[in-house]
Amino acid sequence: MATAVQDVLGTSVRRTEDPRFITGKGRYLDDIKLTGMAHLAILRSPYAHANIRSIDTTRAKTMPGVIAVIVGADIPYNPLPMAWPAGGASGLQNNVSTPRTLATDSVKWTGEGVTAVVAETPEQAIDALEAIDVDYEPLPAVVDAEKATQPGAVQLHENAPNNIVFDWTVGDKDGTEKALAEAEVVVRERLVNHRLIPNPMEVRGDIGWYNPGTDEYTVWMSSQTPHIQRLLLTAFVTGIPEHKVRCISPDVGGAFGTKIFCYADMALVMFASKLIGGGRPVKWVESRRESYGSTIHGRDHITYVEIAGRRDGTVTGVKVKTFANLGGRLSTIGPGIPTTLYGRVLSGCYKIPNVYAEVTGVYTNTTFVDAYRGAGRPEATYVIERAMDLFANEIGMDRAEVRRKNFIPKDAFPYDNPSGLGTAVNGEKIYVDSGDYEPAMDMALKTAGYADLEAKRAEAKTRGKLLGMGLSTYIEVCGVAPSKWIGAVGEGWGAAMWESSNVKVHLTGKVIVTMGTQPQGQGHETTYAQIVSHELGIPMDDIVIQHSDTQGTPFGYGSYGSRTSSVGSTAAIKATDKIKDKARRYAAHMLEASVDDIEVDGAEYRVKGSPDKKKTIQEIAFALDLGFSLPAGMEPYLDETAYYDTPNCTWPFGTHIAIVEVDEETGETDLVRYVAVDDVGKKINPMIVDGQLHGGIAQGVGQALWETAVYDDDGQLLSGSMMDYALPRASWLPSFELGETVTPSPVNPLGVKGVGEAGCIASTAAVANAVNDALSPLGIKHLDMPFTAQKVWHAIQATKGGRA
Amino acid sequence: MIPNLFDYQRAASLDEALALVGSPGTKVIAGGMSLLPLMKLRLANPERLVDIGRLAELKGVRELPDGRLAIGALTTYSELAVSPARHYGLLGDALPDIGDVQVRNRGTVGGAVAHCDPASDLPAVLLALDAEIVARSKRGENVYAADGFFTGAFSTALAEDELITEIRLPGPRDDAGSAYASLAQRASGYSIVGVAAIVIKEGGSAITKAGIALTGVGDAPYRAKAVEAALIGNEGTPESIAEAATHASDGVTVNGDIHADSEYRTAMAVAYTRRAIAAALGRLG
């Protein structure tokens, strides 16, 4: 039989998951309908800051279809866990306040859950919310992180003086101060990285089902991390034993970080299902407007950056002070984002000898902030890439040349950051694994026509447009992360970060692979199958990838931080290595040869020198799975599990160039071209890699040009729906021009690095630099994002010395 | 997400609809593109909806014997876009950018006019064109001039018991050029500023008539009379248009919100008025 199987690794095969999605047969959370299912709706605080005096649910209880009305005091659960205290074991104080399942005595942002109704239909649940009377004592609010730390500011939590969650530092303070003091040039700027609302197209929701017969719970959740949620919900929140809970994540309609976390509603549906009895499942699905207060936001940094260097273009030091807004209470890993994932990559792709950062995490009366696509790294990229431009402009040197001069040279890898950015508090290090930054930049410059920039500018000017070009020579830390680095004594995540895979070759030669990771549109069912097919020589059509259910998949940490392709895939390869090893030993038994004489070629296991003596993996699986004849000590079945802990992170890089035009009269800013040259190492499926880049670029461009969460001083979210929060639409974007270089990562056998966040990490800074470049002829040195027409217009007016 | 409870009645004839309109708690629904979003957010909570969506007599575009164009109130934007109305330059400009294709397939001309959203595009077009709005009630027919009809945010001169049946546009003329130019609020797609301009040169090289109307700027779409006055007798040089456009929001209390504060909106009213006039003149050749 053994016809040669086409090697699909590295090719753009169509996605295995698509047939169900293009025919309307995907199964997202809200598509699940269970017998006897009741519906839950949550009444949310209209105030950003208030004490709850009393809650009267009498009227609501009599409304049609209402089964139960729940207030916070009814629920015996603990507050939600906070799993990534900044600083970990370093003794750094994290003044923790996390949400409860429902608020009990105070609310800290508009949208915090206060009361819940369970009813027969979603309509009845929503109708009954209007019959609940909550008596609030409104309090003054503070929404700006910097102002919240100042004397006299409104205080949110007794355990957090001056609203400070933590004061975290990284890098070499003395060295950096000295570099600044001795520098020929120091440029200082205040940079605002504004707040975003992530907006995956599928909102969040959960279904809780308590089975009174078995005393077990099943929780369906639109989540990136079902295993972690089971752990957190049981060990930290509800006290229900872990083995009594099963978490299932069905098809997930986008997540971008928002679905990593442990949310109050997950515990609430568990509680509600048990409360109403009868084994009835309870479903909650947020509305889009509701989600703006019930699901995390992203970014929201105020940063003071100082960049020092010589007039020859050498950067000698960077000092950063950041106020990171974390919202009214902490989300699951909120403090980890502006610290580990931000401060530790602040020197970008540059060999800067002295770097020091201080980050203050702050409570404000706003929706909690946590990881949104890129998580910390877009913020860091924005700071360093803006700073490089500001420095170049100050010394009058070309922006690309300043970058070139400061790139970590290609022979310096693995690169250990001299200021200790890669060194965890336990002394463990991560290194920048590999890189070769100049070719990617040169390719991007050439494609974009950087050399003709001034001619392009002049041409645009004749049309009343200010043209600008912006570079972002980003790097990204992916494949998080070595457990001993990130783990309990390392950086502060209260757990490890390895991944897992189980591979079974069944009797019929079909392969079932179960993974601890969890896709949200990235095509894992395709890419893992490509890898396993390549490794085992079994056609992709004979392989299925299963995930997202704590029952039947090995424990895994889920998908985020661009970790699946480097950490998850390697786990799969380790499992197939074990499969191949056992198959080889069994082939030796079948062929009556010594193991050392068996050579493996795709699906074929042959005796060296006797090409006719061979068995296919399918034949081996058949015999071994039956187990009629086994060599001494060998167990039946081809079934292997591997856990893989990565020795290091991976570091994609590249150069993105945005070309924008600003209408000088109206301030309208358009992205006219976008060039991206990325090096993500080897690619498992280039089509999927490109797709990840496209989507990431669009989100990053969205931040720079249109998207912004705006609160008024009372903590009301003014951009409280899609009517006011501008998500990128098709006609606002050009098609993207992608290029690549390939520097395989030495960290893992595939040489892959990760790509889920790269586009988003690079593009915001590229567009910001482009708009600032466009405005520079008017004498504007720095304008913050988002470059809405009105903001750009005001900036232009200010240069005219008139009204601003 | 889910409206409050209400009763529903589909009108089988215009007379049946007219018998129901105006009773307390009753609202008419046509395409529902304005009403249903409000009801879903429970900002509008009618007790009863009267669906006029099936009334064939209110559909379609006809040319009247005198050359005017009569547009049935239930004509959708999509239908309008393939009707003779598309030859009016300003309608050809405005229609493709109103909402999106799904909204244009459902949203009706009558609904847009009756709803009078402060940022609605069509009312500005009708104002500039000196259109007529025909209304019916049990009491009979009433013809309103567009100028004066749009009285404020979400309010018009229409009586409680009246339904809009038809919109009448003056006949097309060779000596007129028109255009629509707008600056969109990115999230909602509605206009921050929308300007409808029509300029007429009866013989000669000077403008003899002008209709300039703005939406998004004030409480309701309005005619910019000061701009029109400045244009009359004007040859349409760039300088003179620019000067005329500076009066775009004269006498209007200009809106401000997170997308455009009143200072920016005022400036954009001027800029877009100039652009619309220039484009209209450009079409005049």
Added chain:
Amino acid sequence: MAEHMTEHIALVVNGTPREGDVEPRRMLVQFLREDLELTGTHVGCDTSQCGACTVTIDGMAIKSCTMLAVQADGANVKTIEGMQAADGSLHALQEGFWAKHGLQCGFCTPGMIMAASDLLARNADPTDDEIRHAIEGNICRCTGYHNIVLAIREAASLVRAGASAPTPTSITA
């Protein structure tokens, strides 16, 4: 609270006559998803902005979250579930989206395909700009639209070639 009546509706969905008794406040999308269990049509917002709920009525794209089920009484509705031919072969748009990687999480995809079907009915050979304009009422958060544009262009050329797009038998084909 006063008693409110339910209404009886009868309509054709994907070629099949369907009936139901609905509260007047029931949106078409809920009728499709909850009563008819056609869950391919999605809900992505509550302000009529995202287009995830797009279906066609007589070939015209509409947002089923902004239409009452009672308004669709008697209508001829098509949802994503009705796009495949009777023999199961894919519609050119489904083929195009699959071939060009026009989807990632797939949540916006049914609405995108239905909106694009309205475009292709009006315009057999749309430019990229026309495609981008035609899907302005549909938000995709995953793809940056780049491949969606390619997918619709591909579908248009399949339709022009007259081939009812074949279903590949294997994903590696």
